[in-house]
Amino acid sequence: MNDQTKPTRRSKVTRLQDAAHLARDALQERPELCLGGLFKQGRPVALVRGLLAAGAKDLHVYSSPGAGYDVDLMIATGAVEQVFIPGVTLENRLCPNFRSAVEAGQVTAHALDALTVVGGLMASAHGVPFQPIDALRGSDVLKHNPLIREIDCPFSGRRIHAVGPIRPRVTFLHAQEADRWGNLRHLSTMVYADQLMARASDMVIASVDRIVPDEVILDDPSRVTVPSHYVDAVVEVPYGAHPTASFPHYAMDEDHIDAYADLGDAARTGDRAGLDDYIARHVTRPKSQGDYIEAVGGAEYFARLEAETRKR
Amino acid sequence: MSAAVSPLEQMVVVLARDLADGELGAAGAAALVPMAAIALARELHAPNLTVGGEMFFNPLPGHLYPSMLDDRALGRCEAAETFIELFGHSHHGLDFFFHSGLQHDSYGNINLHHVGGTLDAPGMRGPGAANLSYCHTSTRFYVCPTVHTTRNFVEKVDFITIPGHLSGPEAKRAAGLKKEGPRFVVTPRAVMDFDPATLRMRLKSVHAGNTSEEVQRHTGFDLGIRGDVPQTPAPTEEELTVLRERIDKTGTLRA
Numbered sequence: 001m002n003d004q005t006k007p008t009r010r011s012k013v014t015r016l017q018d019a020a021h022l023a024r025d026a027l028q029e030r031p032e033l034c035l036g037g038l039f040k041q042g043r044p045v046a047l048v049r050g051l052l053a054a055g056a057k058d059l060h061v062y063s064s065p066g067a068g069y070d071v072d073l074m075i076a077t078g079a080v081e082q083v084f085i086p087g088v089t090l091e092n093r094l095c096p097n098f099r100s101a102v103e104a105g106q107v108t109a110h111a112l113d114a115l116t117v118v119g120g121l122m123a124s125a126h127g128v129p130f131q132p133i134d135a136l137r138g139s140d141v142l143k144h145n146p147l148i149r150e151i152d153c154p155f156s157g158r159r160i161h162a163v164g165p166i167r168p169r170v171t172f173l174h175a176q177e178a179d180r181w182g183n184l185r186h187l188s189t190m191v192y193a194d195q196l197m198a199r200a201s202d203m204v205i206a207s208v209d210r211i212v213p214d215e216v217i218l219d220d221p222s223r224v225t226v227p228s229h230y231v232d233a234v235v236e237v238p239y240g241a242h243p244t245a246s247f248p249h250y251a252m253d254e255d256h257i258d259a260y261a262d263l264g265d266a267a268r269t270g271d272r273a274g275l276d277d278y279i280a281r282h283v284t285r286p287k288s289q290g291d292y293i294e295a296v297g298g299a300e301y302f303a304r305l306e307a308e309t310r311k312r
Numbered sequence: 313m314s315a316a317v318s319p320l321e322q323m324v325v326v327l328a329r330d331l332a333d334g335e336l337g338a339a340g341a342a343a344l345v346p347m348a349a350i351a352l353a354r355e356l357h358a359p360n361l362t363v364g365g366e367m368f369f370n371p372l373p374g375h376l377y378p379s380m381l382d383d384r385a386l387g388r389c390e391a392a393e394t395f396i397e398l399f400g401h402s403h404h405g406l407d408f409f410f411h412s413g414l415q416h417d418s419y420g421n422i423n424l425h426h427v428g429g430t431l432d433a434p435g436m437r438g439p440g441a442a443n444l445s446y447c448h449t450s451t452r453f454y455v456c457p458t459v460h461t462t463r464n465f466v467e468k469v470d471f472i473t474i475p476g477h478l479s480g481p482e483a484k485r486a487a488g489l490k491k492e493g494p495r496f497v498v499t500p501r502a503v504m505d506f507d508p509a510t511l512r513m514r515l516k517s518v519h520a521g522n523t524s525e526e527v528q529r530h531t532g533f534d535l536g537i538r539g540d541v542p543q544t545p546a547p548t549e550e551e552l553t554v555l556r557e558r559i560d561k562t563g564t565l566r567a
Contacts, residue, residue: 089439138475247383
């Protein structure tokens with residue numbers, strides 16, 4: 001074989017818009033989308049915005065057990081049909097558009113708990129038909145949770161719960177670094193459920209703060225959190241988690257999230273103009289992440305979020 | 313002490329005194345007061361208390377943050393875990409945990425799902441909650457909402473997100489809740505505990521500046537007040553100094 005016909009290893013580095021279209025098309029087959037990170041930490045928000053701009057609809061959204069801003073934004077743009085996330089909150093205040101849509105009956109928010117979601121992802125990742133759970137008692141959530149069944153433990157005979165595999169069609173993750181093959185490195189303190197989701201999903205698309213040379217990965221393989229085997233596409237997106245945090249590179253932007261929530265609260269009382277304008281400026285109008293960065297406040301603004309991580 | 317004790321500082325001190333050396337526990341979702349209580353206990357009488365069960369061990373925050381799930385709040389910590397380990401902790405249980413919600417009722421049940429209407433057609437939809445296991449796999453938990461009014465202290469919650477004592481000993485047994493459940497309810501006004509026979513909430517002590525009549529007036533059910541109710545023991549000089557100088561350096565609990 002000469003060099004011209006010899007196959008070469010394929011780089012998984014993908015443009016943001018291409019990744020968004022890849023995800024949108026896959027989700028048209030099956031609408032289960034799963035998001036990495038937790039609350040305001042390490043959320044793949046640029047990928048979410050890209051997906052919204054590409055025109056996703058009727059999504060069933062999963063996440064690690066706690067989500068906030070990104071899911072609320074997806075609901076605000078009308079992209080979500082069902083939410084399978086135990087806790088949806090901005091932590092210091094409620095998610096305005098989540099509340100409005102659920103109260104109006106436009107979105108179904110299932111009553112779930114963390115072990116159901118984690119157990120379902122575990123079953124999928126491990127390739128087994130269900131995951132037993134023996135730590136759910138007394139909560140009204142158990143009367144409504146659509147993902148669990150009661151079973152008899154074959155060993156003790158005790159009534160316990162089982163959750164079937166949760167198999168997202170697409171999972172979005174955000175990590176701090178990757179090589180071109182898609183080996184991910186989370187440099188943040190916690191990795192949440194990102195590794196589990198990567199193993200549980202049909203397709204994994206990751207945004208990273210930067211693509212690093214192959215040598216960085218090869219010199220320290222135990223530092224890789226998600227091997228490239230599980231990753232389908234990797235996108236280098238500066239500030240791709242904004243307004244959530246990407247430690248140790250930049251802190252969460254609480255002011256931005258609060259201002260967004262104020263617009264959501266105004267929409268609850270009938271004034272949707274501010275929210276629509278927010279969506280136009282941050283989701284539909286930017287043609288690139290560079291446009292988004294300008295819309296949010298430019299390089300100087302982001303330098304402040306970077307400095308915030310060094311304060312502690 | 314120069315400044316007066318704030319209601320949140322009083323809450324922190326009450327909770328800290330009940331945490332023992334060598335225990336394992338975590339702060340829960342609304343972490344400000346619990347995190348300060350854990351840190352105060354570790355500084356004063358529980359140096360071997362381990363913070364764990366929420367994906368990190370023994371954080372050393374530079375100052376208090378409202379959320380614990382923030383790398384700034386973690387500052388440095390000794391080790392990090394993932395949701396897989398959290399799945400295990402949730403089954404094995406901790407020694408203590410903390411909860412609060414939209415509504416709390418006379419048996420210590422907590423609602424975070426909806427107020428009014430039904431789950432499918434809620435009057436007001438709450439955030440829900442992630443961990444429903446620590447409340448009954450852990451040895452005990454504490455209820456510590458930072459407001460105390462007739463709106464969030466109601467006779468019966470609209471939805472039981474976090475089971476407390478359900479409707480008493482029999483219901484608890486039937487549901488398989490075998491641990492202590494909620495031990496104390498600590499609010500900015502008072503400390504409540506539960507009658508061991510009926511497991512109904514009752515007033516234990518009132519914080520300085522409050523009367524038992526006031527606390528009852530701000531509670532949507534009968535607190536079983538009989539005669540004089542003691543005052544909550546005030547923070548000692550040492551407790552307050554350590555809390556303000558080493559834990560709450562920015563005065564968040566006094567804001």
